[in-house]
Amino acid sequence: MNKLLLIIQREYFSRVKKKSFLLMTILGPLLMAGVMIVPVWLGLRDKTDHQVLVLDRSGAFVDKIPNTKELKFFYGSDQLANAKKKLADGPYDLVLELHYDLINGEKATPYLYYDKDPGMSAKQYISNTLENILFDYRLQGDSIDRVKIDKARRPVTLIATKVEDGKDKKVNTELNMLVGFACAIAIYFMIFLYGSQVMRGVIEEKTNRIVEIIVSSVKPFQLMLGKIIGVALVGLTQFVLWVVLTLIISTTVTSTLFKDQISDKVKQNGQVEQVMKNDILANSDKMQKVDTPNEVINMFNYAETLNIPLIIGCFAFYFLIGYLLYAALFASVGSAVDSEADTQQFILPITVPMVFGFIIAQTVVTNPNSGIAQFFSIFPLTSPIVMMVRLPFGVPLWELITSMILLVAGFLFFTWLAGKIYRTGILMYGKKASWKEIGKWLFYKA
Amino acid sequence: MTPILEVKNIRKHYANHVALNDVSLIVEPQKIFGLLGPNGAGKTSLIRIINQITGPDSGEVLFNGERLSPKHVDFIGYLPEERGLYKKMSVGEQVMYLAQLKGLKKNDAKAKLTEWFKKFEIENWWDKKIEELSKGMQQKIQFIVTVLHEPQLLILDEPFSGFDPINAQLIKREILELRDKGATIIFSTHNMGSVEELCDNIALINKAEKLLDGTVKDIRKTYKSSTYHITFRGNLIGFTNAIWAGAEILDKKSEEDVHTVTVKMMRQNKPNDLLQAVLSHAEILSFNEIIPSMNDIFISVVENKQALNTQSSFTE
Numbered sequence A: 001m002n003k004l005l006l007i008i009q010r011e012y013f014s015r016v017k018k019k020s021f022l023l024m025t026i027l028g029p030l031l032m033a034g035v036m037i038v039p040v041w042l043g044l045r046d047k048t049d050h051q052v053l054v055l056d057r058s059g060a061f062v063d064k065i066p067n068t069k070e071l072k073f074f075y076g077s078d079q080l081a082n083a084k085k086k087l088a089d090g091p092y093d094l095v096l097e098l099h100y101d102l103i104n105g106e107k108a109t110p111y112l113y114y115d116k117d118p119g120m121s122a123k124q125y126i127s128n129t130l131e132n133i134l135f136d137y138r139l140q141g142d143s144i145d146r147v148k149i150d151k152a153r154r155p156v157t158l159i160a161t162k163v164e165d166g167k168d169k170k171v172n173t174e175l176n177m178l179v180g181f182a183c184a185i186a187i188y189f190m191i192f193l194y195g196s197q198v199m200r201g202v203i204e205e206k207t208n209r210i211v212e213i214i215v216s217s218v219k220p221f222q223l224m225l226g227k228i229i230g231v232a233l234v235g236l237t238q239f240v241l242w243v244v245l246t247l248i249i250s251t252t253v254t255s256t257l258f259k260d261q262i263s264d265k266v267k268q269n270g271q272v273e274q275v276m277k278n279d280i281l282a283n284s285d286k287m288q289k290v291d292t293p294n295e296v297i298n299m300f301n302y303a304e305t306l307n308i309p310l311i312i313g314c315f316a317f318y319f320l321i322g323y324l325l326y327a328a329l330f331a332s333v334g335s336a337v338d339s340e341a342d343t344q345q346f347i348l349p350i351t352v353p354m355v356f357g358f359i360i361a362q363t364v365v366t367n368p369n370s371g372i373a374q375f376f377s378i379f380p381l382t383s384p385i386v387m388m389v390r391l392p393f394g395v396p397l398w399e400l401i402t403s404m405i406l407l408v409a410g411f412l413f414f415t416w417l418a419g420k421i422y423r424t425g426i427l428m429y430g431k432k433a434s435w436k437e438i439g440k441w442l443f444y445k446a
Numbered sequence B: 001m002t003p004i005l006e007v008k009n010i011r012k013h014y015a016n017h018v019a020l021n022d023v024s025l026i027v028e029p030q031k032i033f034g035l036l037g038p039n040g041a042g043k044t045s046l047i048r049i050i051n052q053i054t055g056p057d058s059g060e061v062l063f064n065g066e067r068l069s070p071k072h073v074d075f076i077g078y079l080p081e082e083r084g085l086y087k088k089m090s091v092g093e094q095v096m097y098l099a100q101l102k103g104l105k106k107n108d109a110k111a112k113l114t115e116w117f118k119k120f121e122i123e124n125w126w127d128k129k130i131e132e133l134s135k136g137m138q139q140k141i142q143f144i145v146t147v148l149h150e151p152q153l154l155i156l157d158e159p160f161s162g163f164d165p166i167n168a169q170l171i172k173r174e175i176l177e178l179r180d181k182g183a184t185i186i187f188s189t190h191n192m193g194s195v196e197e198l199c200d201n202i203a204l205i206n207k208a209e210k211l212l213d214g215t216v217k218d219i220r221k222t223y224k225s226s227t228y229h230i231t232f233r234g235n236l237i238g239f240t241n242a243i244w245a246g247a248e249i250l251d252k253k254s255e256e257d258v259h260t261v262t263v264k265m266m267r268q269n270k271p272n273d274l275l276q277a278v279l280s281h282a283e284i285l286s287f288n289e290i291i292p293s294m295n296d297i298f299i300s301v302v303e304n305k306q307a308l309n310t311q312s313s314f315t316e
Helices: A002-016 A019-045 A080-087 A120-141 A146-152 A173-208 A211-215 A220-257 A261-280 A292-305 A308-336 A340-366 A373-378 A383-393 A395-425 A435-441 B043-050 B072-073 B091-101 B106-118 B135-147 B165-182 B192-198 B216-222 B236-243 B273-279 B294-315
Strands: A050-056 A071-075 A094-098 A111-114 A162-164 A167-169 B005-013 B018-027 B032-036 B057-062 B076-079 B153-157 B182-186 B201-206 B209-216 B227-234 B246-256 B256-265 B282-289
Touching: A002 A211, A002 B091, A050 A080, A050 A120, A050 B165, A071 A120, A080 A094, A080 A111, A094 A120, A120 A146, A173 A220, A173 A308, A173 A340, A173 A383, A211 A220, A211 B076, A211 B091, A211 B216, A220 A308, A220 A395, A308 A340, A340 A373, A340 A383, A373 A383, A373 A395, A383 A395, A395 A435, A395 B273, B005 B043, B018 B043, B018 B057, B018 B209, B032 B043, B032 B076, B043 B135, B043 B153, B043 B182, B072 B076, B076 B135, B091 B106, B091 B135, B106 B135, B135 B165, B153 B165, B165 B182, B165 B192, B182 B192, B192 B209, B192 B294, B201 B216, B201 B227, B209 B294, B216 B282, B216 B294, B227 B236, B227 B273, B236 B246, B236 B256, B236 B273, B236 B282, B256 B273, B273 B282, B273 B294
Parallel strands: A050 A071, A050 A094, B032 B182, B032 B201, B076 B153, B153 B182
Antiparallel strands: A094 A111, A162 A167, B005 B018, B005 B057, B201 B209, B227 B256, B227 B282, B246 B256
16 A cells, blocks of 8 residues: 555656746646637737718618727718728728619629638628618608607516425526536546546556566556555646636736726727617517626626535545546557557547447437436546536436446446456567457466 | 575466466576576566565565565575666766665665765766766666675676676676675576576576576586597598597598598597597697587587477477
């Protein structure tokens, strides 16, 4: 037992002291924070003004297109060819041509000409606005009151409520999906990241030829277990550091650097909305309103509907035991080969159940209590992923317990199996193992 | 005296071949025991069983009369033929780790290591990384790690490979010193010269079976074939006529009137009979018995066995 501790110590410290560990620990949060910050930053940066020359042949749109912070509309009656010539050197960098047909014709379309692409949102804004103006115009032509139409067409929002023990329970499916998938992806990546570290460690010992010296002092199984546990501790250390550093970096960066811009942006959005509401959509914004910030806030209001301690507990459990199970398999692969280049054929069968788990997870989200979902969330090789996706939707206790017991049993079984391959594999030099041969190793006497 | 190691009827097979077939050995304490055999004979399999890295299919190993068990690991030091160290680890960390795996306390390990490093004059290597050392230097470290915990039984598999003659001499001295201090050494090698120089006893294994064992002295005695080198000054023809049917001349070399012949005694003739017969015909310069080298014995035993095997397979 003491020797196992020594091995764990060495495996842990030799990795933690490496420069690459330090680098990954620092780079990891930077990358993650980057993923969170860069889109915001890009969004803020992308506010080039566009001067749009509107060539309105019918006159029906003049002064009716509301300006935004990015888009300023000017109206003129130039020839299109002349207007296009001016595009390159301003003052206008967009030309919007609205044919006379647009008002009357059934299929006529507006044309936008640009020198530099104004981007999706600008185009979307223009076409939406035109559509609205046209809508109003046509209603007026037919003497139909828009208010009446809006009254007639009220949006229906279905409120679905889960009932438990006769009481209502608030549930938010999107949040459930988000939490489930986030946990599953984290488990998936960490199992592969640290599992392959175990494998590389085994290969290193084998190619270094130190392994025979070590197994003359300790049992091969102890060496394997020590390595797996040591790497698990490295993983935990790194994970904790990542979480802490990511939080620190992203909060400090967003709160200091972007403080002004963000509040600006929020105000700005508010203004745009205000303008749109007042000018065009005065009476009709109810049906089209997609209020993103509110929805996100709403989603987090539902956080209290999740059983957070259960999810965190299960995450820790499924990550740890799932990792242990797969790490043993990775270790046995490492023992069977002489170099990392030869690992491919043996890694594939390890990857398949994990990837399969993810595919199953997609269907699980749409139907969390189907037979498939039940089966694969209990089956040990896929349960760390599938069960985590199912968990936020609520899983019967007996299924959860069965799944956990089977995972532990699977871990014990596969570690035992891997140990048999490992102890023979590490002492086989210069021989490329085949599946058949590995099968035979299972039956050698220790 | 109980033998330190007793191997009894060990049998071990792998999927496609038998590695050890009913092999038994006795290793006396405080002796250097040579384990000989061609490549693939089963030496490494046997050594791994003694080190409890693998287990036998049947048979047993006794260590100091007790059945081999995990607690004995700390009394054995093993230097495998395929050996190496963690390349990225520093020498100091590495030797401390390996010493503690052998059951040494941290402080003891440190004290003993300092002693050995001083002895080998390598104190300044402590903080170096293994990858910065030459192969010979790494071998020194490995040797230290093997003997550091003062094992009762040392198993050295090709210990001299990778050493230059000076360092090989150093290691040889250390091995003899360790034996004199009470250690028993099992020494596996292809280098027959070092076997004659170091070993007290040997066992020869070929094709999973033990062909031969005993003390080096006895074995060489058994394998001598009453042949002699005689160097004399005189007439070669007269000499040949004089020995007549008493002995057979196997080989002769001449330099002017000095001749060296290799003769094999016929029947029950004694060396003295031969000398008497030739004394009046030649001036004897030297006369000595040819004792076969371990190399010759090794080759003849392994080849004879193979010849016998092919013969028997023909008759079958």
